[in-house]
Amino acid sequence: MSDALITAAHKGTQKSVRRATTLRIRDFIVLISCFAAVLLLLLVTGSIGVIEALAALIAAGAVAAAYYVGSATVLPPSAAADGVPANAAPGPSTASIPLKALPLPAFEIDLDERIVAFNAEAEDILRLDNRVRPRASTVIRSPSLLSAIDKAIHTQVDAPLAVEVDAGPNETWRAHVSRPVDTGRVLIVLEDLTPLRRAARARSDFIANASHELRTPLTALSGFIETMRGPAKDDKESWGRFLDIMAVESERMSRLISDLLSLSRIESSEQVAPRDQVDIQNIIVSGAAALEGFADERGIRLEVSGTSDPLLVIGNRDELIQVVENLISNAIKYCRKDGAVRVTYGFATDTVEARARAGQAWEGSERMTLLQSVNRPGPGEPAVWVRVEDEGPGIERQHLPRLGERFYRTDQSRGGKITGTGLGLAIVKHIMAHHRGGMAVETVMDKGSAFGVWLPAMRAKTDAA
Ligand SMILES: Nc1ncnc2c1ncn2[C@@H]1O[C@H](COP(=O)(O)OP(=O)(O)OP(=O)(O)O)[C@@H](O)[C@H]1O
Ligand SMILES: [Mg+2]
Known part of the structure; x- marks a missing residue:
């Protein structure tokens, strides 16, 4: 696309240069002849002498020559020989x-390796300035792109060359370098590969984490099976204990x-907005009520008020x-024994x-x-909020930004017992x-933690909680 456009512009430029030159020569001849x-006429009628006539002719010739030369400098830039005036600054020009x-x-x-034109996107990335025509090597650091x-400058390349450019940690670009025919210029188009690379890395991290998490209980299960088949084959008394551990591990796996x-179900339905009316x-x-038993088991009071x-x-129920x-x-899991878990909820006038x-x-x-909730433009949208407080150990500050990442567990880094999958x-x-x-x-060390969520409500109502 770009090749065709650039070639057409170049041919148009050459044509207009020829026409302008012809006009200047015609004007020059008409002026001198007049x-x-x-x-x-003045010489023939005797009004002036031969010497005066010659002097006047030389003066007129000088004026006509000055016009001829001067008219070249007022040519529009598009009429200059190579499509770019020799003294033009680079930038988003014609x-x-x-x-x-x-x-x-x-x-x-251009063929002198100077950046002669760029669009606004490149201006931001390469921090270019409209007033100067920098050498490519002063702006571009990547040896592969420079080569x-x-x-492209020294050999005519038919198809664009694609090179990968590392632009810093975790940032990758692909540069497409081509030499459009007849332009005397090299065109470089940059493509940001960073989001693709990041997605690929996230996918492979996820697979690595998931396999690791599945392998842990599986290793325990196969270890106990080996033991029960081998060394503990006749030790029926230990079997009960082994089977209990195996049940816990297989429950963890499931x-x-x-x-x-x-x-994966939530991710695949992310583009489809929930439609049901839910209370x-x-x-x-x-x-x-469903978790009352779990709380009792741990001696924890579960208080719900709203x-x-x-x-x-x-929403989706x-x-x-x-x-x-x-x-x-x-x-309940992270609350101290005999502590309390409080669940509160209500309406709010906005997020x-x-x-x-x-x-x-x-x-x-x-x-x-x-x-951060995505708010609709306009006046504040009423919302429903839920808050769950516990009387646990609290969560150290450095962990807070990572909560909600898949497989992230703070107790693991504290060397505590692994109690969950880290996916909740x-x-x-x-x-x-x-x-x-x-x-x-929000969290206070040795006091507890509180997790809260909120989402748009169906209708405005004053909070009665
Ligand atoms: N109420 C809380 N108090 C203290 N730490 C918490 C609390 N809730 C979550 N955490 C920390 O955040 C981590 C991630 O929680 P998440 O619910 O994702 O995983 P999990 O509870 O370990 O496992 P599961 O996938 O079974 O829920 C937990 O491992 C824990 O370290
Ligand atoms: Mg959990």
Whole structure:
């Protein structure tokens, strides 16, 4: 596309240069002829002498020559010999119109290796200045790109050369270097590969983590099977203990697999907005009831308080049940023995209030918004919020930004016992994003942690909580 445009522009330029030159020569001849005719008339009638006539002719010739030379300097830039005036600064000029049409950063280099044209995207990336025509080697650091440019300048390249450019840690670009026919310029188009590379790395990290997490219980299971078949074959008394551990490990494996399936289901439905009318109040009350037994087992009081009116949202019931259950089960799991877990919820007039209610209630706490809700433009949108507080050890500040990352566990880094898969909060975060909601955490060491979520409500209502 760009080659064709540049070639057409170049041919048009050559034509207009020829026409302008012809006009200048014609004007020069007409001017001199008029002067000569007037002088001849004056000479014949005896009004002036031969010497005066010759002097006047020389003066007229000088004026005509000055006009001829002067008219060359007022030619429009597009009429200059190579399409770029010799003293022109680079930038988005006439010659770079095709570059402007490119959605990617693009620039052109002349055969003296100077950058002579670029579009706005390239201007930002290469920090170019409209007033100077820098040498490519002063702006470009990548040896592979410089050598591709050199090759394109010194040998005609038919197809664009593609080179990868490392532009710093975790940043990769691909440069397409071509030499459009007849232009005397090299065209470089840059393509940002960073998002693709990042996605590929995230995918491979995820697979590595998931395989590692699955291998741990599997190794334990196969170890016990070996033991029961070999050294402990006749030690029937130990079998009961082994089978208990095996049951725990296989339960852990099946929980991991169901969490992974949940995550992948949520991710695949991310583009489809939830459509059902759901009552959050009902979900919280039934979710808490389902976890009552787990709380009792650990000697933990589970207190639920909030409005008894329905809290209607547009959402996916199964997903919102997972949010509530994950947050309450975490609170029970990490709460100190005999402590209390408090679940509160209610309406808020807008997301600012909802976030404050959900995650900014304790004085002097460390706070972090883990997911910012996407607000619709216009006046504040009413929201429903849920807050789950525990009396646990609290979470150290440096862990806060990473909560919600898949497989991230803080107790692991403290050398504690691994108690979960590290997928619960990632699931919560994904579900809240799917509901255009938000998520926050606040924590005070040795006092406890509180996780809060909020999402748009179906209708405005004053909080009765
Ligand atoms: N209420 C809490 N108090 C203290 N730490 C918490 C709390 N909730 C989560 N965490 C920390 O965040 C980490 C991630 O939580 P997440 O729910 O994602 O995983 P998990 O509970 O370990 O496993 P599961 O996937 O079974 O839920 C936990 O391992 C824990 O270290
Ligand atoms: Mg959890």
